[in-house]
Ligand SMILES: Cc1cc2nc3c(=O)[nH]c(=O)nc-3n(C[C@H](O)[C@H](O)[C@H](O)COP(=O)(O)OP(=O)(O)OC[C@H]3O[C@@H](n4cnc5c(N)ncnc54)[C@H](O)[C@@H]3O)c2cc1C
């Protein structure tokens with residue numbers, strides 16, 4: 257891999273930027289691999305990179321039905337944080353945040369990692385008590401946070417209407433190490449680094465069937481022919497049930513859509529990530545100046561990568577309640593991505609009923625921040641056959657055993673998480 | 674945006690309803706065992722296609738209704754009362 261550096265940029269500039277070349281190989285599929293990863297999203301690419309670097313397994317193909325980076329990895333709102341309540345989740349997301357802090361050095365790619373801080377607002381005494389408990393749980397796992405009163409919140413985000421009659425802002429809790437990462441660069445950075453180590457990235461290759469021999473996985477059927485493999489990993493985000501059906505089992509999840517929005521660009525207005533506690537609205541400002549925001553899922557099963565108007569109205573009205581000045585901005589784009597919503601709202605990184613077939617899925621609306629650690633624990637599981645200590649709680653068996661990780665305490669209703 | 678024809682109230686905006694999940698799920702007999710209850714509580718077909726599902730008309734008559742909806746096109750093929758056995762198109 258030709259390294260990217262300040263010196264290289266300078267040298268290429270002198271040559272009119274004609275020397276860069278493609279960042280990764282667009283490979284044609286070989287007939288057989290040691291490991292086949294289905295899905296060229298963040299988790300599939302990160303898994304391949306960890307297999308190649310940590311475990312020395314380079315006979316790996318990533319099969320992507322479209323082109324890499326057009327799934328949820330390129331549709332999310334780019335937030336990274338580790339402010340979970342359950343220790344199992346907090347431990348994992350904190351490990352992931354630590355990997356984000358060295359991501360650009362690890363893969364030699366500028367992903368504009370920006371630890372601008374994530375601020376969660378609270379609006380009632382009960383909500384403050386719960387957030388205090390959550391902040392304490394985070395500290396027990398060694399993560400940073402600060403509790404802010406109303407005056408401190410207003411110093412950070414003076415544009416909010418803290419005294420709005422319906423949900424007055426009482427304070428907030430801030431994780432300074434949280435922030436944003438440029439999502440496309442995450443896909444490209446992992447793709448380039450994995451490809452340089454010999455991983456084949458195969459695009460326009462949809463998996464249509466799963467080969468099994470004597471209860472073991474033996475490969476996959478694809479739109480580009482049969483590809484045999486000793487081990488197969490599903491990393492298809494919203495399509496996990498669909499792939500599981502090809503392999504003859506069902507999963508504890510449903511597919512739902514989440515929408516996101518971006519406004520026209522404006523001068524610097526907001527330099528943290530902010531989450532409203534009175535309704536479904538969270539927002540950050542991109543480097544181009546647009547406000548990037550989102551809310552809750554549409555609330556019913558769907559595989560359509562587009563959203564419905566009632567949620568658009570709900571999110572925009574929550575945003576206008578918190579930041580009245582946004583009413584003057586135009587929304588430039590709105591889109592949706594389909595996600596596995598699990599029965600407990602927590603991810604699944606697991607062996608499956610089919611031997612040598614593994615799943616990385618169930619990321620719900622929070623799996624972007626999980627990409628580096630998700631790749632790490634999935635690669636560990638595939639390479640060693642044993643769960644990684646940081647992801648030991650994410651096995652499928654937790655549902656049957658009554659050890660669900662229900663972060664929100666919502667019960668087995670995927671649309672409620 | 675969905676328009677759902679409540680059998681009691683007529684065609685109404687999706688915003689009046691709350692989704693209540695897969696209507697194909699059947700509660701097993703009390704002695705059916707762990708596997709049956711695990712499948713009932715947690716596992717779903719989650720089809721990419723026609724889906725039989727519950728909605729509740731929370732901002733209307735508050736009754737539960739059964740809907741057959743396509744999870745890619747969002748077309749609604751049939752709406753019925755809870756006891757209705759609605760056919761799923763090919
Ligand atoms: C609007 C929105 C906002 C979000 N915001 C955040 C956020 O701020 N922070 C956060 O942490 N998370 C966020 N998320 C969640 C996050 O984006 C996802 O959890 C995560 O990206 C999923 O993992 P992935 O990147 O591997 O998925 P994807 O990029 O979706 O990768 C899966 C890939 O599998 C491919 N595939 C599917 N079926 C097949 C097949 N049969 N054969 C071959 N390939 C197939 C797809 O084409 C796709 O490219 C958000 C999600 C959405 C939709």
Ligand SMILES: [Zn+2]
Nearest residue numbers: 679682730734
């Ligand atoms: Zn009604």
